[in-house]
Amino acid sequence: MKITVTGSTGNISKPLTKVLVQQGHEVTVISSNPDKQQDIEALGAIAAIGTIEDIAFLTNAFTGADAVYCMVPPVGYTEPDCIAYYSRIARKYAQAIQLSGVKRVVHLSSFGAHLDKGTGIILGAHHAEVILNQLPGINITHMRPTYFYYNLFSFIEMIKHRSVIAANYGGADKIELVSPADIAVAIAEELTTTVTTSGKVRYVVSDERTGHEIASVLGAAIGKPDLKWAIISNEEMQAGMEAHGVPSLLAAGLTEMFASLHDGTMAEDFHLNKPAVTGKVKLTDFAEDFAAAFKQK
Numbered sequence: 001m002k003i004t005v006t007g008s009t010g011n012i013s014k015p016l017t018k019v020l021v022q023q024g025h026e027v028t029v030i031s032s033n034p035d036k037q038q039d040i041e042a043l044g045a046i047a048a049i050g051t052i053e054d055i056a057f058l059t060n061a062f063t064g065a066d067a068v069y070c071m072v073p074p075v076g077y078t079e080p081d082c083i084a085y086y087s088r089i090a091r092k093y094a095q096a097i098q099l100s101g102v103k104r105v106v107h108l109s110s111f112g113a114h115l116d117k118g119t120g121i122i123l124g125a126h127h128a129e130v131i132l133n134q135l136p137g138i139n140i141t142h143m144r145p146t147y148f149y150y151n152l153f154s155f156i157e158m159i160k161h162r163s164v165i166a167a168n169y170g171g172a173d174k175i176e177l178v179s180p181a182d183i184a185v186a187i188a189e190e191l192t193t194t195v196t197t198s199g200k201v202r203y204v205v206s207d208e209r210t211g212h213e214i215a216s217v218l219g220a221a222i223g224k225p226d227l228k229w230a231i232i233s234n235e236e237m238q239a240g241m242e243a244h245g246v247p248s249l250l251a252a253g254l255t256e257m258f259a260s261l262h263d264g265t266m267a268e269d270f271h272l273n274k275p276a277v278t279g280k281v282k283l284t285d286f287a288e289d290f291a292a293a294f295k296q297k
Contacts, residue, residue: 001025001026001066001067001191001192002025002026002028002064002065002066002067003020003025003026003027003028003065003066003067003068003069003191003192004027004028004029004030004048004061004062004065004067004068004069004102005017005020005027005028005029005030005045005068005069006029006030006052006068006069006070006071007029007030007069007071007073007108008029008030008031008032008033008036008040009029009031009036009039009040009043010071011148011150011180012071012108012180012183012184012187013029013069013071013184014043015180015181015184015185016069016184016187016188017029017040017043017044017045018043018184019184019185019188020188020191020192021043021044021045023188023192025192026046027043027044027045027046028045028046028047028048028061028065029043029045029046029047029048030048030049030050030052030058030061031047031048031049032049032050032051032052033049034049036049037049048060048061052073052089052092052093053088053089053092055092055095055096055099058092058093058095058096059095059096059099059100060100061096062096062097062099062100062102063100063101063102064100065100065102066102066104067102067104067105067106067191067192068097068102068104068105068106069105069106069107069108069187069191070093070097070105070106070107070108070132071107071108072085072086072089072090072108072124072125072128073089075121075124075250077245077246077247077250079250080249081249082121082124082249082250082253083121083123083124083127083253085124086123086124086125086127086128087124087127087128087131089128090127090128090131090132091131093107093132094131094132094134094135097132097135097138098135102138103137103138103139104138104139104140104191104194104195105132105135105138105139105140105141106140106141106143106187106190106191107128107129107132107140107141107142107143108143108145108183108187109125109128109129109142109143109144109201110122110125110144110145111144111145111146111147111176111203111266111267111269111270112125112126112144112257112260112265112266112267112269113125113126113128113129113142113144114126114201114268114269115260115265115266115269118256118260118265119256119257119260119265119266120252120253120254120255120256120257120258120259120260121250121253121254121257122257122260122266129142129199133198133199135198138198139194139195139196139197139198140198140199140200141190141195141200141201141202142199142200142201142202143183143186143187143190143202143204144201144202144203144204144270145178145183145203145204145205146175146176146177146178146203146204146205146267146270147175147176147177147178147261148177148178148179148180149177149178149179149206149281149283149286149289150180152214152218152286152290153290153293155167156290156293156294156297157297159222159224159227159294160294160297163224163226163227164227164228164229164230165211165214165215165227165228165229165230166229166230166231166232166236167211167229167231167232167237167258168231168232168233168234168236168237168255168258168259168262169211169231169258169259169261169262170210170211170212170214170215170229170230170231170262171210171211171212171229171230171231172210172211172212173210173211173261173262173264174208174209174210174267175208175209175210175211175214175261176205176207176208176267176270177205177206177207177208177209177214177283177286178204178205178206178207178279179206179279179280179281179285179286181279181280181281182204182206182278182279182280182281183204183279185279186202186204186279190202201273202275203270203273203274203275204275204279205270205274205275205278205279206278206279206280206281206282207278207279207281207282207283209283211229212228212229213283214229214283215227215228215229217283217284217287218287218290218291220287221287221288221290221291221294222290222291222294222295231262234255234256234259237255237258238251238252238254238255241254241255
């Protein structure tokens with residue numbers, strides 16, 4: 001198959017490209033960074049250098065593909081409205097999909113995207129799903145991964161200075177964790193599988209642990225067996241992010257997102273449609289990566 005992948009050599013797109021190339025597919029990888037061309041070609045893929053905000057470029061990259069993988073790049077601190085950003089990129093994808101004639105699309109969304117309010121920046125993923133679902137004659141799957149393991153890296157500085165994990169979620173909360181490697185495997189399955197329905201949703205999860213369990217496992221890996229996960233207020237959470245340079249609007253969106261993780265609304269549809277198979281990368285596996293990153297900082 002001819003498959004176009006967005007996301008350059010990112011956390012999901014790099015392992016996804018490896019899997020697809022190993023399966024014998026002709027893979028084109030889109031990147032806005034010319035410096036990534038050699039890295040992409042080293043994976044055995046074709047590099048398409050340009051921006052996904054350029055409709056002509058994006059359409060050309062999608063034309064002739066049997067399937068495409070669409071992801072919205074992480075929102076930057078300079079983006080004035082992160083929710084509007086998701087919608088803008090989704091509309092670009094929708095235009096390119098229609099103009100190119102590609103019929104099989106896999107879109108990276110998120111758990112919590114079933115909700116139209118109360119999820120902070122995840123509301124952007126909800127809007128993106130709605131926009132893409134309006135495309136006629138397109139077989140689309142929305143991938144809804146859970147909480148990425150690598151989000152836990154953001155606590156390294158806090159652990160080093162305060163010997164605690166503190167957030168407005170966690171503690172006794174059950175957190176559905178996922179590895180980019182497991183997401184990549186699931187996306188590869190979808191890209192190479194023919195579906196006859198549009199708007200299919202597929203959840204991806206690797207492990208499920210409480211915040212206390214996460215603190216215990218990570219603490220043991222870094223030589224801090226007494227590490228605890230404390231719950232703080234939404235106000236403290238937002239103030240802490242703003243103190244570290246996160247713009248107030250984005251900090252508010254992240255705080256609301258994590259609050260919905262704490263109260264359970266983020267994962268409610270996940271539990272109603274829980275995948276029968278979980279990913280291979282467990283918390284104990286990630287703990288090794290966490291320990292390595294902890295030592296480097």
